[in-house]
Structure formats: C-alpha cells, structure tokens
Amino acid sequence: MNKYITFILISMLIVFFYQLSACNSNVDIKKAQYTVNGQKLYVQHCQNCHGSKGEGLGKLYPPLTDDNYFKENRALLSGIVKNGMRGEIIVNGEKYNQEMPANKQLTVVDIAYILTYITTNFGKSDVIYSTEEVIENLKNHNQL
Amino acid sequence: MKINILVSSLFLGLIAVSCQSKDQKLPIIGEKEIITRQENGVTITDSVYPKIPSFQFLNQDSTYISDKDFDNKIYVANFFFTHCPSICPTMQRNLLQAYEKYKGDDRISFLSHSIDFKYDQPSVLKSYADRLGVDNNQWQFVTGSKAEIYGIADNYLVYAKEDSTVAGGYDHTGYLVLIDHEKHIRGAYDGTNDEQTQQMLKDIEILLQEYKK
Numbered sequence: 001m002n003k004y005i006t007f008i009l010i011s012m013l014i015v016f017f018y019q020l021s022a023c024n025s026n027v028d029i030k031k032a033q034y035t036v037n038g039q040k041l042y043v044q045h046c047q048n049c050h051g052s053k054g055e056g057l058g059k060l061y062p063p064l065t066d067d068n069y070f071k072e073n074r075a076l077l078s079g080i081v082k083n084g085m086r087g088e089i090i091v092n093g094e095k096y097n098q099e100m101p102a103n104k105q106l107t108v109v110d111i112a113y114i115l116t117y118i119t120t121n122f123g124k125s126d127v128i129y130s131t132e133e134v135i136e137n138l139k140n141h142n143q144l
Numbered sequence: 145m146k147i148n149i150l151v152s153s154l155f156l157g158l159i160a161v162s163c164q165s166k167d168q169k170l171p172i173i174g175e176k177e178i179i180t181r182q183e184n185g186v187t188i189t190d191s192v193y194p195k196i197p198s199f200q201f202l203n204q205d206s207t208y209i210s211d212k213d214f215d216n217k218i219y220v221a222n223f224f225f226t227h228c229p230s231i232c233p234t235m236q237r238n239l240l241q242a243y244e245k246y247k248g249d250d251r252i253s254f255l256s257h258s259i260d261f262k263y264d265q266p267s268v269l270k271s272y273a274d275r276l277g278v279d280n281n282q283w284q285f286v287t288g289s290k291a292e293i294y295g296i297a298d299n300y301l302v303y304a305k306e307d308s309t310v311a312g313g314y315d316h317t318g319y320l321v322l323i324d325h326e327k328h329i330r331g332a333y334d335g336t337n338d339e340q341t342q343q344m345l346k347d348i349e350i351l352l353q354e355y356k357k
Contacts, residue, residue: 049233057237059275098275101229101311 031116031128038117041110045103046118054122060098062091067123077119077129078137081111108134168350170322173329174301195327196221196299201257201286204269209284211327218351219253220344221321222335223297223304225260226272229311235318235335236276242320242345243283251352254283257297259304259314261290301332320344324351 043052049061056063069091070077084102088095106114108131115129174194181188200210220242224232239254246252258264264272269285278285287293290306297304297316304316322331322344331347333340 047234048230051237057233058240058277060272061233099227 027128031120034113034116034128035120038113038115039121041106041114042117045106046114049100054118056091059094059096062089062094062096064118064122066092067125070119070123070125074119075137075140077115078111078134079141081114082106082138108138169354170330170347170351173332193328194299196323196329197296199288199292199296201288201292202266204266204273204285205281206266209286213284214253214255214323214327216325217251217253218325218330218348218355219255219323220348221255221257221300221323222319223257223259223293223300223302223316225258225312225314226264226268227260227312228314231316231318231336235320238335238338238341239320240276240278241341242348243278245345246348247280247282250282251355252282252348256283256285257293258285258287259293259297259306259316261287261293301329322347322351325355 046064050056050064051061054064069089073080080100081103083104084100086099088097090096111134112129112131115134119125119129120127172193176191176193179190179192181190196211198211200208203209220239222235222239224236236256239256243254258269264287266287269287273283273285288296294304300319300321302317302319302321304314306313307315318335320333320335320341321329322333324330330351331344333344333347335341
C-alpha cells in the first residue's frame with residue numbers, strides 16, 4: 001500500500017515539473033519566434049560564407065562564434081548586417097580582412113531576427129535582439 | 145542441416161556483395177560518338193566519349209600549368225571567383241573537405257578556374273588559396289583569357305557567363321566535375337549540396353580503384 005502511494009506521489013511530481021517547464025513565458029515564445037525566423041533568413045543570406053554552424057571558412061570568412069566580439073560590438077552589428085563591412089577585424093584571435101557585401105534589402109525586422117539567431121545560437125546571449133535595438137543602432141550610426 | 149544452408153547462403157550473399165562493390169564503375173558522362181574504322185579488312189566500331197581538351201592556364205604562383213600536370217591523376221575541377229557572394233563559398237567549403245581528406249595523396253588533384261578574368265590575377269588567387277587553407281600545389285587556382293576559361297567551362301559541361309544582372313557580375317553553376325586519367329568526365333556533383341558532396345567523396349574512391357596497381 002505504501003509503495004502505491006509513493007508511486008502516485010512521484011507521478012504527480014513528474015507531471016507538476018513537466019507542466020512547469022512547458023509553461024513558457026511570453027518572452028520565451030517571442031524569442032523562439034525570432035530564432036526560427038532568424039534561422040530561415042540566415043540560411044538565405046549568411047550561410048554561404050559563414051557556414052551552417054557559424055564556423056566561417058578558413059581565414060576568408062570569420063566564424064560567428066566569438067561571443068566577446070558580439071558583446072563588444074553589439075551596437076554595431078545591425079549596421080554590419082545591413083551595410084556590410086571592410087577592413088581588418090579580429091575574431092577568435094584570428095585576423096580577417098575580406099569585404100563583406102551589404103544586405104540592403106533586409107528590413108529592420110529581418111535584421112532583428114537574424115541577429116537574435118546568431119547571437120543566441122552561435123554566441124552565448126540569451127536575450128532577443130529587438131527591432132527597437134536595431135533601429136537605435138542604425139540611427140546612432142546614420143545607417144537607417 | 146538447416147543451419148548449414150543458412151550459413152552457406154549468408155556466405156554466398158557476402159561474396160555477391162563484395163563482388164558487386166569491386167565491379168562498381170562510374171559511367172563516362174557526355175554524348176558518345178560512334179566511329180567506325182577499317183582494320184585488316186574488318187569494320188570496327190568504337191564509342192568515343194568527349195575528353196577535356198589540352199589547356200594552359202596561369203596559376204596562383206604566376207606559373208603556367210597545363211593538362212600535362214594532371215596526367216596519371218584523377219582530378220576535380222570547378223569554376224568560381226574570389227569575391228563571389230552567392231554559391232562559391234559553399235562550393236569551395238565542400239571541395240575543401242575533399243582536399244583535406246586527400247591532402248598529400250598524389251593520385252588526385254583539384255583545379256579551380258576563376259571566371260573573373262578581370263579581377264582574379266594570380267596574386268589575388270594566391271591570397272585566396274592561402275586564406276582558404278590550401279598550402280600545397282595539389283589544389284591549383286587558375287586564370288586565363290575570357291575565351292579560354294569560358295570555352296573550357298563548356299568542355300566540363302559547366303555553365304559560366306558574364307552577367308551584370310546577378311550578384312557579383314558572373315553567373316555560373318556550382319558543379320564539381322570528376323575527371324579520370326583519360327580526361328573523361330566521370331561524375332558531376334552540385335557543390336552547394338551536402339549529399340552530392342558526400343556522393344562525390346564515395347565516387348572518388350570508386351574511381352581510384354580503377355587505377356589500383
């Protein structure tokens with residue numbers, strides 16, 4: 001009889017924790033939406049050079065796995081995606097110097113999706129790169 | 145008795161499988177021409193398959209290389225340009241897999257033709273090769289005149305064209321083309337597709353078997 005009660009209690013606990021974890025907050029749902037859309041756009045616009053795992057290609061195209069680079073340059077990322085970049089940069093301790101083409105056709109929302117995907121999936125960030133942040137970035141650098 | 149039959153049929157099955165893989169041969173690609181000739185009064189018909197014609201191009205070290213450098217080797221050829229924003233990076237990433245797998249193996253080489261005859265001078269190709277991670281002469285990057293490069297692209301059955309309306313200014317297909325010792329095309333793989341790249345790696349092994357001494 002005791003065993004039976006223990007079994008019921010354990011089952012109830014499992015169900016309780018399962019529901020707790022399944023109960024996503026709105027933030028998580030929004031993040032998931034940004035990441036899923038970001039991945040689609042990444043495959044279309046970025047993956048050719050930067051690779052499906054953000055691994056880059058040799059010393060031609062930098063990997064997108066340097067979380068410190070993302071942190072230090074967070075405010076510049078929107079401009080890089082939209083307008084490309086040229087000149088030498090250091091990523092993961094390696095020098096890269098290859099012109100990155102602009103992606104003028106991407107909208108503010110597209111850029112927010114892509115950067116959320118890149119910074120949370122390849123980098124270690126756990127926050128959304130919001131459309132407001134993209135607009136502010138581009139405004140501050142006269143790139144809107 | 146039953147077990148005996150089972151074991152022997154299994155054994156036979158194994159032999160069949162191993163024989164099959166030994167006999168596996170890649171097709172020769174291209175339209176064959178039937179040529180008849182007379183020899184000692186007998187009519188002989190031969191099927192002649194198209195071959196890659198002889199060529200001479202300037203490589204990343206500003207040295208001329210020719211088809212002779214690929215004699216007694218199999219090789220994989222493709223067409224690209226260094227600042228190609230579309231399919232080239234993926235195609236070169238996939239060809240790099242094969243290069244790294246066979247690095248130092250003199251039975252096979254790699255040949256990338258630049259279709260941007262204006263910008264991709266040897267020094268540009270050299271810098272590109274270095275940064276891609278190619279540090280021996282097993283993978284050649286070559287340039288030539290527009291007529292030469294676009295002409296030989298036709299022989300490899302690869303489409304290449306100058307086109308100002310596409311990103312980068314050049315339109316082309318991302319095929320990796322496998323060539324045998326007789327300069328016949330033995331396989332063509334979409335270099336932007338992972339599955340086809342894996343198929344190429346398998347086919348390279350099959351083709352190498354043909355020349356095993």
